[in-house]
């Protein structure tokens with residue numbers, strides 16, 4: 001099949017438009033596994049029994065609620081933290097690297113500490129923090 005210049009431009013515009021529509025670019029990297037969770041109203045609810053790695057100190061993972069919200073959640077000695085998974089540089093999804101206790105962006109190697117502050121690389125701002133409340137073996141996460 002011959003691809004014309006017009007077809008090529010049209011396909012590019014479609015991909016770019018899709019990327020702009022959602023702010024959670026799940027497909028921009030082949031990073032860590034994403035766990036699907038539901039969003040109820042403005043809350044993301046994570047049942048800790050379903051994700052035993054979150055009960056371990058420094059255990060963390062990436063959670064997707066629909067196509068628009070992606071969070072990285074970590075169990076720290078001071079409690080759970082959650083951040084929007086998108087890097088503040090070009091919106092790639094960051095990974096949680098437990099061994100380094102850093103969030104690392106696979107696109108341009110931006111790194112953030114456990115508070116979401118930029119440690120190195122091109123990100124211009126900290127990760128966006130969400131609020132986490134723990135009750136009855138569940139995490140209730142809302143936008144700050």
Ligand code: FES
Nearest residue numbers: 087089090105110
């Ligand atoms: S998109 Fe994350 S460092 Fe560039």
